[in-house]
Amino acid sequence: MRAVLVDDEQLALLQLKRIFEHDIKGVDVVETCSNPHEVVEIVTRHQPDVVFLDIQMPEVNGLKLGERLQSSMPSIEIVFVTAYDRYAVRAFELYAIDYIMKPVHSQRLQLTVQRLSEKIKVKNESQPKEMNTPFLFCFNQIRYQLPGEEPQPIKWRTSKARELFAFLLHNRGRSVDRSTLTELLWPNLEESRAQQQLYTTIYHIRQTLKRIGMDTVTINSVDLETGYRLTVGEVQVDVEQWENKLKQLAAPSLELVEEYEQIFQQFEGNYLGDYEYLWAEHERERLRILWLNHTKSLGKLYIKHGMMEKAIQVYRTVQQQLPDEEETYFTLIELYDALGDKGGVEEQYWLLSSRSEKEWE
Template identity: 50%
Template sequence: MKAILVDDEQLPLLHLQKVLERDIAGIEVIGTYSDPLMALEMVKNLKPNVVFLDINMPGISGLEIGEQLQAYDSPPEIVFVTGYDKYAVEAFELCALDYIMKPVQLNRLQKTIERLRKRLKSDHEVNVEPKPLITIKCFNHLQFQYQDQEPRVIKWRTAKARELFIYLLHHRNRMIDKDTLIELLWPECDLSKGVTQLYTTIYLIRQTLKQHGLEGITITKGNLENGYKLSVDSVQIDVEEWENHASQLSPPSLHNAQVYERILEMYHGDYLGEHEYLWAEYERERLRRLWLQLAKNLSNFYFEQEMIHAAVKVNLLMQSLHPLMDDSYFQLMRLYAMTGNHAAVEEQYDLLASRWEQELDSPVHPDITAWYVAWKRS
């Protein structure tokens, strides 16, 4: 159960966080905010189950924030936490789950959490759209994650069965002509033998899906047996989810920087990176460029704000995932120079020069070298 806490006063905010994390099982505090407008933005992106919300705040009251939260497509439960009881009627008119007086007492908070659990359970039972039970993970390599379990790799009967499944998944919800599939996987076979190989491999895939309880993934044959289509039901795909989140981002700001960081960390490696299928290269490169652009945007924002530690963290992440992209090395050199860490500047330049020479047989970009030489002389 995920919670966000909002209070313009730091002491009550820290106290509530401490009580929730220390004494209440099953609660994860995913954000604490003293700026209510920032909290509104974060709720939209982080989608907590519950928001603990102070009422008396400068600029905008907790009641107004609660009203705006209720207008969201999937509004969180709201628990008002305040030092005054005169707002109780207005709070419950907003359908708030509860209204707690400060200072927050553990036994009172436990009653609120029990009420929250019952409400969430009830909402889940009447929800006509079931939560996806399986996630297909395509970052780096193919994995399947059953609800509340660790991701796992499925053993396929043949390498061709695995590639055909991934190809159909890549083109999900589209009918793929059988000739295209045969040309992709069995180009050396004549048509008759290729058709036999295709039918056999489709059979093996269906058996593997059934064996592992993946009934939400189906492969159907087209009219006149002209091809195959893979469809998913109650299944989510990590790449699809990641791109949906990324597409909703506005330019980096203090209000959404944490959201950027979470989305960058969701990218666990290139799309099907370990499988190295040539037909996936366009999508792999497209997603890689999207991730890098988000990372550069956040890095530049942190750099402009002189948030050195945060900027270093983003660029080290860029470097770990894409060690041949020179942007992160140059940005780290500039950041370390700002802090007077001469050894780290030299280390980054030497590391870049070494990797480019070994992997690309190329010298460092002249602009970076010129900056480095000028810095050494200064």
């Protein structure tokens, strides 16, 4: 596992690096950084698996920096390091895999590294690198992957082109009326101008797909009155594959726990979550509910067999993905109490109280 460490305090940076070198196995610290303005360039150059990121830094807020890193590199894992637990809720909202309180202790860091290793292993196993078919990804942002290559974002000519493609992909295999498309994207233009914008944008989308080698994804004009239909051909779509695997699962059991864990980890974020498309919200919510129900089944399986630490990892991930899911906080309080972990109970109580206070503001 390749890691970059970021902290404006040199002493804290050296201490963290020393713990990795002497107490933690399997982590290669490729670079340390005390200048927050250099972080994005360093991370882009090294492409690490994880960034350990201090929150309290002068001039640059670590949470904001984490947002920038996740925006430019969606697959990167972030672990926040902080002396103030009041940042925990915001860290969860950023989908950080964990946060660690200062001073950092090797035992606590080992638990984080274990979680990272498991998540990265599942992610690597789920990546279709060796497949002969291209992929389209819709979790978080639209990306594409050609056989033998890494996933990468699509550079659209305009934001309208991106949304039009997303809407047609959302309705793939179905004909979409031209009037529906123009009302969605150009509601304030007169009909003739809106139709011209639609033709031009369809042309640019086709050119973009051809340029990136995804021209097996086709957009065909059904007829002059009806509209357009997008077909993916041999291309696989991640959310579709994920849901198919979920539906094929048998009842939870220890024999199937690895399959349950894979599907749990493969839910990388909300459907088209990086875009504020209101028309996608129903599908986002549907997929969130499927994942949440699956997660509860996995958590209950762990609890049934006395695997409390595993159950805690699952429910903490739910907090990161769905911080408004209140039931998760109560479940974690019960789990920490069962383990006699007073600190864990207090942390979850504080997180729950913080969320309640924010709702009343």
